[in-house]
Amino acid sequence: MSEAPSLHSRRTLTLKFDLPISKTREFWDFLREGKFVTTKCKKCGLVSFPPQSDCPKCMCGEFEWIDLGKEATLLTSTYVSVMPPSFTGTDPYIIAIGEFSAGVRVLAWLEGVQREEAKPGMKLRVEARLSKEGNPFYVFVRA
Numbered sequence: 602m603s604e605a606p607s608l609h610s611r612r613t614l615t616l617k618f619d620l621p622i623s624k625t626r627e628f629w630d631f632l633r634e635g636k637f638v639t640t641k642c643k644k645c646g647l648v649s650f651p652p653q654s655d656c657p658k659c660m661c662g663e664f665e666w667i668d669l670g671k672e673a674t675l676l677t678s679t680y681v682s683v684m685p686p687s688f689t690g691t692d693p694y695i696i697a698i699g700e701f702s703a704g705v706r707v708l709a710w711l712e713g714v715q716r717e718e719a720k721p722g723m724k725l726r727v728e729a730r731l732s733k734e735g736n737p738f739y740v741f742v743r744a
């Protein structure tokens with residue numbers, strides 16, 4: 602099978618985007634207040650993360666907000682030393698997956714920890730931050 606002919610370009614593109622958050626906007630409002638919440642389906646009880654306005658299991662559109670608390674347990678992590686172009690201005694960083702007692706798993710940067718210290722089972726705490734554009738986001742730190 603031969604490869605389709607194509608033109609290659611090595612230009613750097615600037616990516617600007619708006620994420621629609623109308624149905625789950627409250628997540629970001631709670632985060633600004635320092636609360637870490639997610640959605641729970643009112644019909645089948647599925648707890649989802651990221652927040653889902655429509656249940657991925659039963660498609661029900663009714664949900665309630667539940668507080669996940671701040672504590673999580675590190676499941677796995679990876680040290681990123683070769684950054685994607687949009688992060689080339691940052692130092693190497695650690696991406697972690699933390700599991701909350703509600704069973705949801707959350708992917709976030711792990712701050713203030715050396716890569717050799719990041720071990721499965723480590724206790725984490727989620728913290729809210731504000732980007733320089735003023736958008737809230739969350740990171741893990743050592744509990």
Ligand SMILES: [Zn+2]
Binds near residue numbers: 644646658659660661
């Ligand atoms: Zn459901």
